[in-house]
Each structure stands twice: as structure tokens, then as C-alpha cells.
Amino acid sequence: MANPIIDLAAQISNAAKAIADFMVSNSHPQPSFDVDAPQSFPSAPKDILDARQQLLDASQTIRELLLGPAEYLRWFSCGHHDMSSLRWIYHFKIAEAVPLDRPISYAQLAKERSVDEDLLKRILRHAMTNRIFYEPESGLVAHTCVSALLVRSKSLNDWVGYTLEETYPSSAKLVEVHEKHGNSQKPSESAYSIAFNTDEPLFVHLTKFPDRERRFANTMIEMTSTEGYSVHHLVDGYKWEDIGNATVVDVGGSTGHACIAIAETKAPEATFIIQDLSTVIEQGAKALPRGLESRFTFQEHDFFTQQPVSASIYLLRFILHDHPDSVSKQIIQNIVPAMKNGSRLIINDTVIAEPNTLPRSEERKSRTMDLEMMTMFNARERPLADWVKLCSDADNRLKLQSVSRPEGSVLSVMEFILDDQ
Numbered sequence: 001m002a003n004p005i006i007d008l009a010a011q012i013s014n015a016a017k018a019i020a021d022f023m024v025s026n027s028h029p030q031p032s033f034d035v036d037a038p039q040s041f042p043s044a045p046k047d048i049l050d051a052r053q054q055l056l057d058a059s060q061t062i063r064e065l066l067l068g069p070a071e072y073l074r075w076f077s078c079g080h081h082d083m084s085s086l087r088w089i090y091h092f093k094i095a096e097a098v099p100l101d102r103p104i105s106y107a108q109l110a111k112e113r114s115v116d117e118d119l120l121k122r123i124l125r126h127a128m129t130n131r132i133f134y135e136p137e138s139g140l141v142a143h144t145c146v147s148a149l150l151v152r153s154k155s156l157n158d159w160v161g162y163t164l165e166e167t168y169p170s171s172a173k174l175v176e177v178h179e180k181h182g183n184s185q186k187p188s189e190s191a192y193s194i195a196f197n198t199d200e201p202l203f204v205h206l207t208k209f210p211d212r213e214r215r216f217a218n219t220m221i222e223m224t225s226t227e228g229y230s231v232h233h234l235v236d237g238y239k240w241e242d243i244g245n246a247t248v249v250d251v252g253g254s255t256g257h258a259c260i261a262i263a264e265t266k267a268p269e270a271t272f273i274i275q276d277l278s279t280v281i282e283q284g285a286k287a288l289p290r291g292l293e294s295r296f297t298f299q300e301h302d303f304f305t306q307q308p309v310s311a312s313i314y315l316l317r318f319i320l321h322d323h324p325d326s327v328s329k330q331i332i333q334n335i336v337p338a339m340k341n342g343s344r345l346i347i348n349d350t351v352i353a354e355p356n357t358l359p360r361s362e363e364r365k366s367r368t369m370d371l372e373m374m375t376m377f378n379a380r381e382r383p384l385a386d387w388v389k390l391c392s393d394a395d396n397r398l399k400l401q402s403v404s405r406p407e408g409s410v411l412s413v414m415e416f417i418l419d420d421q
């Protein structure tokens, strides 16, 4: 008779052995919570990455089975305290005051950060159950590799700050906003708007708070600096070598990093126009690598206005998932009049997988991003059918030509062609 606990334990054991052997034979340190432990799992062949995925999912399942539904649900619904203790640590800059190379007493730490010692002790002792700091001996606090990252990685610190100071209070208003506005298509009617008492969309509202705006920008850098968002997937995931001397217009192209990578490796004759808001464009023009000047133009352009350049290829990379359907439709409709028959619109964005087609922890990440988009912008992560519908609603001559998700990429490459027939 099948025994789920034994089966899962066997899966865990086999996968753990494969991973441990890989670590030893490649001289990688075994994973630990030591303050100097590596920040992430090392690059590894596919079978090892698959084993890691299997172990992560099986260990989660076995834990949930062993808890049983009542204990599972009871404590799952207390998860907000994990967020609030980390938020407290972030807000009062506790990690920055703990030395990386030795412990510090609660009394000294409280004094340095001007916080109450009793509150500090109770909150840190909760966070320690999540591997954030540890108590090497009673009364002393020291870093683990997790808490140390709050000090060592500015962008990850900003990620934690943005999610806990902006997203977390907004997520608590999801019910209120849906009671008030239903499935609104307006970015100004989001849970964020209710939590922060504003009728401005997040991007506009943040311009009034330079520190929060900078933190948001760094959060994006942190997110897109990971392998899953690397531009090399867009470079390798499309037939750029076939575009010859075409002009590519990168709408909302930031400082041009995607097109620079394409120009340098795959499309030596193509020209590129990078469009974005003025400050971003200025930054990009200044940082353009030498040798590309004759093929690159940086142009201020608001994608909520009509596209001024007629070209054969338009790129929208990581733009539309931030916007509700009605707004995304408007962005596309502003491009279409500049397109000719056969012009291409390349959308490099998330195509959310159908339910139960990904390993559970991977599906969870993409569903988390979907709720993130819902909470902050009334936007969404879309399955392929919704992308096709969005483009067709924008202009029914836009036809999906190809779609692919390069190995290791979070984003897919969708190619739509304007077909007048």
C-alpha cells in the first residue's frame, strides 16, 4: 500500500544525496546558516537543479502532511507576524547595528538603535525562528547568513523594505478595495491607493517621496538582476540574427541594456531607438558603450502618447504586466498606427503557466507576482490566451507568430505580426 510519508522521505533522501555529492565533487561548501555561507545555490547541471526542486517541494509537502490540516491552517493564518517582525527589523535598521564578525548584547543593540530592549528581544527572538539572526548564548545576538544579507546587499535590503513597507500594508486592504471598486481597471483604484490614502497610481505617487522612489527602483534592479530575468534570454530567445539592418524601437527601454546586448552579439547591422522618460534616457545616453553611437538613438517618449517612429520591430520588455488590460491596450494602440503590414511587436514578459503545470514552488512564485500586480497596480500576470486577446482587442490585425520561454527564463518572448490580410 502506498505510504506518502515513506515515498516523500525516499524522494528527499535520493535528491539530498545527489545534491550533497555534487557539492563535494565540485568543492562547494555544504549549505549552512553560517554568516559567511554562500548567498545562493551554486550554478549546477539540470539534473542537480531538478533534484533541488524536487527536494524543496517534497519537503514542503511532507511537512504539511505531518502537521495535519488543523495545525497547518491555524499557524498559516499567523504568517503576518513573520512579516511584521522583519518589517520592524528593517524599519529600525537593526541588522546594520549588529557586527558581522561578533555578537552584540541586546542591551547594547537597543541602546545603539534607540529602541526598547524588551521589544527588541521579543521581536528578534521571533525572527530567529525564521533564521534571521541567532542567539549564540543567552543575551547575545549574532548574524546568520540571512540577516547578514540585509547589510551586505543594498538592493536586497531595498527589496525587503519595499515589500514590507509598501506591499505588505497594501495587501491588508485587498478586501476593502474589492468591496469598494470590484475588479477595477484603474491603477488609481488599487489596494495600494487605499492603504496609502491616495488616488494616484503608485508610480506617480512615489515621485513625491524620493527615498521610496529610489527604493522601488533598487527593488526592480534586485529582481531583474537574477538569472530568470537576465537579458541574455531575450538575446538568445529570438532570431535577432535575421533582422539585418532593421530598426528596433524599444518602448520603455530604460537605459537600453536589452538592445545593447542584442546589438553587440546578434544584430551587427540593426539600428536601435530607445524610448523612455527623460531622466532615464539621459542616463542611458551617457552610459552607451563606445562603438554603438552610430546605431543608437535615445528618445524621450511617453508611451501613453502616439508612437512617433515608423519601424519594422517594436519591443515591449517587462512593461505590460505593470498595467491593467485597459491601459495595456492603450499602450499597444499607441504603437499600431506607426506599424506597417508585416511589422513586428515583440513582447518579452511573463506568460503565466496553466495551473498545475509547474512544480508547486515555481507556480507559487508566479501566483505571488500576480497578486503583487493586483495589489499595487490593478495589473496582472497573463496566460498566453490573455496576451493573444489583449493584442487582438488592441487591433485585430495583430497575430501571434511565435512564443517561447528560453530555459531558465521567467519571461517569454512573444512575437506578434501586423497582418493586413
Ligand SMILES: C[S@@+](CC[C@H](N)C(=O)[O-])C[C@H]1O[C@@H](n2cnc3c(N)ncnc32)[C@H](O)[C@@H]1O
Pocket (backbone or CB within 6 Å): 220, 224, 251, 252, 253, 254, 255, 258, 275, 276, 277, 280, 301, 302, 303, 304, 316, 317, 318, 319
Ligand atoms: C519595469 S521597467 C522595464 C524597463 C526595460 N524595458 C527592461 O526590460 O529592463 C519599466 C520602464 O518603463 C518606463 N516608463 C514608465 N512609464 C513610462 C511612460 N509613460 N512612457 C515611457 N516609459 C515609461 C520606466 O521608466 C521604466 O524604464
